[in-house]
Amino acid sequence: MNSSDRNVQAVRLPQEWSATSWRERVALQLPHYGDSDELAAALSELRGLPPLVTSWEILALKQQLAEAQEGKRFVLQGGDCAETFSECTSEVISNRLKVLLQMSLVLVHGLRKPVVRVGRFAGQYAKPRSADMETIGDVTLPSYRGDMVNGPAFTAEARRPDPRRMIKAHARSAMTMNFVRALIDGGFADLHHPEYWNLNWVGHSPLADEYRRMVNSIGDAVRFMETLSGQEVHNLNRVEFYTSHEALLLPYEESLTRQVPRHWGWFNLSTHFPWIGMRTAAFEGAHVEYFRGIRNPIAVKVGPSVAPDQLLRLIDILNPEDEPGRLTFIHRMGATQIAQKLPPLLETVRRDGRRVLWICDPMHGNTESTANGYKTRRFENIGRELEQSFELHAAAGTRLGGAHLELTGEDVTECLGGARELTELDLERAYRTCVDPRLNYEQALEVAMLIVRKQSQLAAPV
Helix, strand or coil, X not given: CCHHHXXXXXXXXXXXXXXXXXXXXXXXXXXXXXXHHHHHHHHHXXXXXXXXXCHHHHHXXXXXXXXXXXXXXXXXXXXXXXXXXXHCCHHHHHHHHHHHHHHHHHHHHHHCCCEEEEEXXXXXXXXXXXXXXXXXXXXXXXXXXXXXXXXXXCCHHHHXXXXXXXXXXXXXXXXXXXXXXXXXXXXXXXXXXXXXXXXXXXXXXXXXXXXXXXXXXXXXXXXXXXXXHCCCCCCCCCCCEEEEEECCCHHHHHHCEEEXXXXXXXXXXXXXXXXXXXXXXCCCEHHHHHHCCECCCEEEEECXXXXXXXXXXXXXXXXXXXXXXXXXXXXXXXXXXXXXXXHHHHHHHHHHCCCCEEEECCCHHHEEECCCCCEEEXXXXXXXXXXXXXXXXXXXXXXXXXXXXXXXCCCCCCCEECCCCECHHHHCCCCCCCCCCCECHHHHHXXXXXXXXXXXXXXXXX
């Protein structure tokens, strides 16, 4: 390493930080493991396992996110609210990949710009909870915190936090990544044949005709380019996919945080794009302390209770050098609050000249419960929050650079409304989520089309 490299490293490495310095701070949302020796053994095993992603993939994503900040790309981040071990199957993974590919196809076609595809998978096995304990009848047990921590069944054995589950989560994350990479390298995402991405039940969708017209248009464009050039257009047979998850379980994240040859600093090699949830974004907390030291691009969920000065403080801590592509804010306000709560945040960050990427999560602020006890979200509210986000960013002189969605490629009935106008009675038919309700395939595709229509409206001359 030459002297200039050392100087850059000295400037960029955060002061008084290590991969374990978070342990000196208050750590919220972590489970209590009853056996410290069992926990230490699991973490020791994790530290010896191979990483799930590479540093050069992480840095490539950071560059693409920097381009999204400038309006040159759009970010599609989507996947399950919480992965489960039982759904680490070829069908579930390929269907999830298909729906993200189809959504990105709609976005590329409509927005006329590259799409950064980021999956909420290969690590989204832990979930924050509003209470540590759950009571049913006369029995009180630890809350279910995702398969990485404990099981969903309401028994003492299932709900016991088990550190060996981190090993299982790593294994299933590796299986998921291996299968996704094999599918992509094998031509699963070939733009010459986007019709192959259809799910078995796509033909029943009211959006099927519109989507097929889009597919035919893209196929015609590819064939036209190849006719003009007299040869096959390269790089149309594969796409790039990146992973993301809420980096909630810090012992797990620490175990996969490592230094690598030829790059300075520390990388979280469990995922490309970790984020901090609203419940763990305290300035002096363990999660913010951990995140400030890793070189990954990072994100923070921002809710309606966040004040403008709090946002600037987070930027000071997490991106003090204003590095392009480093910091993303994922705002999740709710359709009824966004018009009031988001503009002051946008104005403050814009006026201060801070470089961030803004992404809208229209899911979490619109959760409600039905009279028959189902947690759900109304497609109408999801769409309203997305549309208002585009409008509010345009009015503030900022840019909405992406969408963050909880979705599945399965034929579930968890969110109300959408193309088939699902009602509360439909929820009982195929409600499968363990935690939060997800968009099904049709609803996810409809969101992609909504984004294109709204962007087109804003871009149209007055």
